[in-house]
Amino acid sequence: MAGLRDRLKTAWNTLLPLALVVLIVGPGLPNAALGELPATLAQWQKKISVVQTWNMYAPDPTRAHTYLAVYAEFEDGRREALPEAAQAQSGWGTTWAWQKTRVDIWRYYAVLNPDKPNNNRTWYLRSLCVREALAREQPPRKIVAERVRRRFTPPDRVRAGKPGLGPVERKPLATIDCKTWPVREMLADAQARHG
Amino acid sequence: MVDATGSEGHGVGDSPGPDGATLADGGTAGPSAGGRDGPSVEGRVSKGAGFEGQGAKDRRGRLARLRDALLTGEEDPAALGLLRIGLVAVFTASLLAHVGAVAEYFSSASPLAGQYARQAFPTRWSLFFTVDDPLAVQAIFAAGVVAHLLWLVGLFTRPAALLSALLWVSMVGRNPLLYAMPDQLHSAMIVWLALMPTGRGLSLDARWRGKGGPVPVWCRRIVQLQLAVVYTSTGLAKHGATWKSEGTAIYFSMVSPYNRHFDLTRTLAMLQPYVLRPITWLVLAWEVGFSGFLLAHWLRERWRKIPDLRWLFLGFGVAMHVGIQMMMYVEWFTPLTLASYLAFLRPDEVRRILRRLART
Structure with missing residues (x-):
């Protein structure tokens, strides 16, 4: 019995680490050499939110910072700046952990790829329709987003006397109609839940 | 051993x-x-x-x-026990930073909830796609905090570890856009660590419940390997001009208002040619070379003629991460990586440290 237990233990302590090595190294291996295996492994691990894509500050750190500025438009023609717009206005100084929330990370993803469709942005703006409708008497009709960007001045130009950040550049990003599918249904669900 | x-x-x-x-x-x-x-x-x-x-x-x-x-x-088991204490302390701190926003992030009180949350993140699994009542989500979160604390002290370690990992995976899966690269390392480490017998040393399970005993050597090696994959993959992906010909990557990283602690643009620009550029290249070489270091570290166990490079490589890593933490907001990345470095301490070294601590 003890012999069997030892053999099982040895098998476990051999197979489990080997499986973990495959899960850690496998997704990073080139698809060309291994067919679909790395991509399949990555997809499978993504299900449990274990992702092995490591590319911090790669291939280059960003040379500009972009904020998502968002405005709510109402039936009566009013246009109101949401907290996102205030951040785009004042967020050019310094940052400490206590000034950040996890929603800042979502906003960062939402503003990526401004010239391409971006699902993360679409869902963020849809969720703003719900957030703003629940927060006030009159729900917004539209949520309008723009990209607010400032480039970082290269060090040689800063040494020559230029400011560290370039001028503010604004560009329309997306508009979400809060009365169309699926936002209308999201809002109805949320209102039902919140009574 | x-x-x-x-x-x-x-x-x-x-x-x-x-x-x-x-x-x-x-x-x-x-x-x-x-x-x-x-x-x-x-x-x-x-x-x-x-x-x-x-x-x-x-x-x-x-x-x-x-x-x-x-x-x-x-x-x-002392080395794995210390690694558990270090990593789980960081996991717990990161978890506690969610307090006050749990229902808003993960339950039906979120602006993105129910079937729409599932539509937004179809590739993910989360317990909170199934259980989304705000009170229930908060209760599960509270149970997860208790599980983290039990895991930290090593009491009912295995179930506590599995519950802790389940909670974290569920939080990230519910809305992965609330999480960034440092959290990605957290996810990997918490899942791998939960699969290890981390309660056999420096734990209440060992002291009170007779669950102590040796641990297999693969455990710390998996954490070492994960770190090497993080560093080397990142290093190899850094093929842009700022990392290579220009050497301005660290400058641009530290002037971003998104995460800089101090606005030192002018000073950094002055330091760029003489300090930041060499450091940029050194960091890149260190990251790419980390896998080589790990290989040498493993081979050294068989061939003692290979020098012990831990203090050089990990010392550089400590200095780099502490520097990053001082200059920039990078979530829990620095504490997480530094806690992971404990995987490189040998059991006899851990025992020596503990004896020294006990004497003081």
């Missing part, structure tokens, strides 16, 4: 005893010896055995010896 030379992680020459302890030193090992971590466990882990030719003659095949050396050999 600890051998006479103080090298780490070898089961070569050992044969497992009745309760999984190694007996190559001829010591006694049995259920009665497994009740505590401390000298008794340390003594059970083949002090005299180690490399081929040391200790008892191993008559098994080369493959079995290689398997033992790499994976199934056993070591004193």
